[in-house]
Amino acid sequence: MLHRKSLLKLMLSLLLAVSVLGACSRSTDAPAPKQVAEVGTVTVAPESQAVLTELPGRTVAYLTADIRPQISGIIQRRLFTEGANVKQGQALYQIDPAIYQAAYDSAKASLTRAEATLDASKLRAQRYTELNQIDAVSKQDNDDAQSVLRENMAALGVARAALKAAEINLGFTRITAPISGRVEASTVTPGALVVAQQSLAMTTIQKIDPIYVDVTQSSVDVLRLRREFTSGNIKAFGRDEVPVRLILEDGSVYPSQGKLKFNGLNVNSSTGVITLRAEFPNIDGILLPGMYVRAQLEQAVDETAILVPQKAVTRDVTGAATTLILNDAGKVERRTVTVERTVGSRWWVSAGLQAGDKVIVDGLQKIKEGDSARAVDMSTALSQK
Structure with missing residues (x-):
């Protein structure tokens, strides 16, 4: 019984000693100052950027000629290879003369x-x-x-x-090609009777180099562009200067650039769209009439466009695009922005940022909104990538 009391007193003495030492340690150790995080920033600067409009379209032959007889008679010979290229004036058929x-x-x-x-x-x-x-x-x-x-x-x-x-x-007994181009399959064979001005074409020739691409743009978009032109927010290209690029059905980009040749004057009453026509070189014959394509038209230039690296923009729980900036007080601030589209590795921001803003692009994991931070300019490093 005495031994148990002695052991209990010893344990209480040890606990008291530990408590005293802990209190002394807390009273002598001062709290460490919080370190200011370094973050990489890009200073927003307006730059000239083409306003791209992507529109659906179809390829159309530059010239098309349906071959029909101008006299009646029996076909003696077919003088061309189906699917081949023919020259203007080349003989196609011989009618019994x-x-x-x-x-x-x-x-x-x-x-x-x-x-x-x-x-x-x-x-x-x-x-x-x-x-x-x-x-x-x-x-x-x-x-x-x-x-x-x-x-x-x-x-x-x-x-x-x-x-x-x-x-x-x-x-007229010798039917010749009125244009140069690629000839399609023949609908008649030697021995067939043809009559003058018949409705059925004997064959068709299409010139596909160069080739047209007809695209449609909604009248709403046209009105919006005109308002932007009027307000001075964007600058229009000249009529003969509008470059056009093609994205093919498989997603690949057509290697040659075209140019806009024709702007429709009327709005289709049933669809509310305007037809535009672009012309493309087609030396290798990659584009065939009737192909579906997407055309990117540089219809204007925004000389005060704001572009930021894509990694600087995130989405919140509502899906809104946001970015962190370092304000003049050195504090991290969250901004809601409006992004139009990607330009290479950057986002085109149409609202939410202005010239001089320091957008944080590196060290995002070390900070949160309201923290103090020190900026390290990364504009030059990112531009060299």
């Missing part, structure tokens, strides 16, 4: 006869004129001779026109 050759020969013979008849009537009219001057023939006979001469001159003109028509029809 026998009937038209015979008509030409007949017209040529009629012309020869008309020329001979005219020569005879000229001599007769000349003699009657001379005889009439000495009253050797009656005036009526002379008038008749002169009338016959004029009739034969007219007949010669008719014969020449008939020969020309026969020559044209004979030429």
Whole structure:
């Protein structure tokens, strides 16, 4: 019993000693001052930036020609390879020329006869004129001779026109390409009967270098751009200076840049859109008529655009875009911003920031809103990446 009391007294003495030592330690140790965090910042500076508009579109052949016969006849030969490129004036089909050759020969013979008849009537009219001057023939006979001469001159003109028509029809038996381009499949084969001005095209030729891209833009967007132009917020490109880039169906970027050639003058009453047409080089034939593409048009320039690194912008729980800045008092401040789109590795901010703001881009994990921090300018380092 005495041993248990002694042990209890010893334990109480030890606890009292530990408490005294802890109190002394707390009274002598001063709290360590909080360190000011260093953060990397980028100072906002306006810069010139093209205002891109991305619009859906379709490729359209630069020129299109449906091949139809201008005379009736039987196809003798097809003179082209389907899917190949043909030159303007190249022969495509040969229609049996026998009937038209015979008509030409007949017209040529009629012309020869008309020329001979005219020569005879000229001599007769000349003699009657001379005889009439000495009253050797009656005036009526002379008038008749002169009338016959004029009739034969007219007949010669008719014969020449008939020969020309026969020559044209004979030429139409050989159907040639009216334009250069890529020829499609033939709808007729040798032995088929074709008729003049038939509705079914024998084939079609399309010129696809260069090629057009027709895109549509809503009238609402057009009005918005015009308001921005009027207010002076953005500067319009000249009509012949608007560059256009293409994004193909697989997401790849078309290597060649085009330019805007035509702005629609009317708004489609059913869709409320305006059609714009751009022209692109197509030397390799990558673009084919009817392809779906997305066109990026540089319709204007914002000379006071604000761009910040993408890592400086985050989203809060509501989905709003925010960024942290270091204000003039050296305090971390949160700003809600409006981002338009990405430009390379940066966000284009249209609202929430202004020139001179120090946007925090590095050390975000060490700070929170309201903390004090010291700025380390990283503008030069980021611009060299």
